[in-house]
Amino acid sequence: MITVPAGRVTLSDRRTQTSWPVEVASFHLAAVPTTQAQYAAVTGARPSAARGEHLPVECVSWPDTVRYCNALSRREGLTPAYRIGDGTGRGLGGETGDDGDDTVVVAWNPAADGYRLPTEAEWEHACRAGTTGPRYGPLDEIAWYRDNSAERSHEVGGRRPNEWGLYDLLGNVWEWCWDVYDPEVYGTYRVLRGGGWFDEHWSCRASVRRRSHPTYQIDDLGFRVARSLA
Template sequence: MEANAAHEMITVPAGRVTLSDRRTRRSWPVEVAAFKLAPQPVTQARYAQVTGAWPSTATGDRLPVEGVSWGDAVRYCNALSRREGLAPAYRIPGEGDGDRAGDGAGERAAAEGTEWDPSADGYRLPTEAEWEYACRAGTEGPRYGPLDEIAWQRGNAQDRIHEVGGKRPNAWGLHDMLGNVWEWCWDLYDPEVYGTYRVLRGAGWFDEEWSCRASVRRRSHPTFRIDDVGFRVARSVPR
């Protein structure tokens, strides 16, 4: 894997992953194009640097930002893109019209009308397929290593969140893909059943061992905020 120190990103090669859903008992293969992914979740210091906000319950520069909605995450991606002179990946209704993160109208607009421009070179959330493919890093089992060595979870986290990068990364140099905080992905979970609910992956510091697996899917409304949900950023690689 090729690290990009300037943007704290790792280039993930193209490949194929098979997703599965325990609820519906179905599975489906996905071809994944090469892309870039941050080696760790967005930290509180980085989030504050870009947005000026400290939304988290626990406080620490190197703790993952949590207490952020899916709408907060996509707005962060656009703000970071503009900060670095890149084309924003998302068209967000009401963005720039005075909506504040957390305003009801702005949240609903982000949930219902945000569009992704795949041609943009800016930051974005990973797709669910990209996330699982990157998490597995070429492995086929439920985890990319022994649980206690790779993840903060209920059995070892002492009921609290931990600084990013404290556990062993996977073979591609990605830390905290399992445990510490759940991570928002771009995808709708099941629009016919759950409407605008978005996918969460990876499990958090309070989750049991069962949840800390590469294949586990969770869903929540894109306005949802809680102390074990954060995100990491991705970028597309020009073809």
């Protein structure tokens, strides 16, 4: 885990032509996306379309990622960051995300020391690492994307990291974030960040926001874990 310093980031949305500043507290973020070996060690599952211990895990839904975070927290003796409700979600009062025919209600406890997904403001702040351009370095040096990936995922950590020691924030696999994209328009759709191995160069930029239904599972969508500072 890398300790990301506090800072300020301006998020923007091309669809609505709006931008908004966000203050980000210091937090911990995994240096690389969660690997298939890590996911299997915690959950016993191997959902990915491609196979390789050091490849990023993919074909995981948003509920899969929050369950993984809780399971990893318990395994390491930490307080889980999320309370996950059943189909009724009674008494949790958190965010909702469809999971098959049921509704999963997830409440985040920001005071917990366990693993969680980064917010999209945390993600972009970490990705930029103090830079202001569209990327933290030349794309071919920092990311696996359509022009250099041979249309497949690659082992994590194989490209140059940003200034804070974080790898693969652009390219390889998209990453789930905590946030709902725009609940008034898209309901429970969650934010995706970073671009993937099949994307053109314009999708692999620090500011690019995408969205998907929380049950979405595809071979270029994974995640990385974060933790709040004690």
